[in-house]
Amino acid sequence: EEQLFSIYILKNKSSVLLIKKSLHPFSESHQIFARVGDNITLPCRLKHDPSFSFGASSNRIKWSKLEGSDYEIGVLLSMGLHKVTFGRFQKRIHLLEADENDASLLMTNTELKDFGFYKCEISNGMHDSTFEVEIQMQASLSFTGVVFPYSPHLGRYNLNFHDAEAACLGQDAVVASFEQLYQAWKGGLDWCNAGWLSDGTVQYPITRPREPCGGRRTDAGLRTYGQQNKFSSRFDVFCFTVGFAGDSSLLPRLILTPFFSTAAEACLAGGAEMAKVSHVFAAWKLQGYDHCDAGWLADGSVRYPISRPRMKCSPAEAAVRFVGFPDKKLQLYGAYCYQAQP
CATH class of the missing domain: 3.10.100.10 (Mannose-Binding Protein A, subunit A)
Known part of the structure; x- marks a missing residue:
């Protein structure tokens, strides 16, 4: 019979890493659609014959976020009256506990890093259930x-x-x-x-x-x-x-800098940061940003946004043109900077 187990490394109250995933099959899976800043509920319930109920005080509940092939990040661990939350989830999550078999998780002020897959494991010694919940990002009419x-x-x-x-x-x-x-x-x-x-x-x-x-x-x-x-x-x-909610001051801007290594400092001096690929695509697609000069981005790539196709820029189509990942010692490019919304 295959053994079901998981191994913990408990570093401190603010972080738990599971170095080996438990082998429980998921009994159910759910999708939750949310936007940054939303308050959401991730469902999880113990499934069993109610005539064998032990009561909520005997339930062991573990919520974790699936972060890759080898690791899970601890979110919450509950054993009766004892509950511990971990890392960036502290003060933003708690159990719904609508009844003795409910292990649903309430999450407030959803952050970008929260999107992805979660696992809920709940047991009371006689019965156990394992759920997978995915939080997906959803655009609204006012936030494209x-x-x-x-x-x-x-x-x-x-x-x-x-x-x-x-x-x-x-x-x-x-x-x-x-x-x-x-x-x-x-x-x-x-x-x-x-x-x-x-x-x-x-x-x-x-x-x-x-x-x-x-x-x-x-x-x-x-x-x-x-x-x-x-x-x-x-x-x-x-x-x-x-997107950027229509604030034109948030558009990336190109600055001149001799080296990639000094680009971050040059952006910071102007109260900004090096633009990411998402910043340029959002400005190009949602606000028609157009700039024919290629510039460094934070990931080391060089790109430029063209909304008005023309010779020597992008003659055939509107696009974010991709130059590649050049040698960072080249002095052929400026850098795109982005000022985050306060």
Whole structure:
């Protein structure tokens, strides 16, 4: 019989890392759609015959956030009257406890880092249940967003699913959902490299059928590779980021700096930070940002946004043009800076 277990390393009250995942199969899974700043409830209930109830005081509840192939981050641990919350979740979460079998988690003021997958394990010695809950980002009518493709400096097709999550988070974004990619495709997104979506599928949007992007005789649409192994399969990723709520002062701006190494200092001197890929895509897509000069971004890539196609900039289409990840010692580029909203 296969043994079910998990191993803890308890460093201190503010951090718990599980170095080996428990092997419990998920009995249920749920999706929650939220925006940054929302208060949400992540559902979890103990399923058992009520005639064998031990009462809430005997329930052991563990919530954790799935962060990759090897680690989970502790969120909450409850054993009867004793409850401990960890890290950045402290003071923002507590158990709903609507009845003796309810282990649902209330989360307030949802942050960008909160989006992703969570696991709830609840048991009372006789019965146990394990749930998976995904928090997905959702745009509202007043807070729109943009989907953009991303690959790291190592080149295309180098991200497993968990690397993809981290890559998007590093760009102030989350992995896009199928619905978000579909809406982006309807809006004209055309990209031949396949990328992860939040449901674990790998897809890419084509508005102009051509070789080798699925062939010329196929219809326009979302090409799919279906579900892929989140640990061993490697692709690019489609990220989703929210917009700037219409404040034109938040648009990235290009500055002149001799080296990439001094770009961050130059941006900071102007009360800003080096722009991320998400900042440039959001400014380009949502506010028509247009600048023909290529500039460094925080991830070491060089890009420039073109909303008005023209010669010597982007003659064929409006796009965020990608120069690549050049040698950082080159002095051919300025740097894009971004001033966060106060």
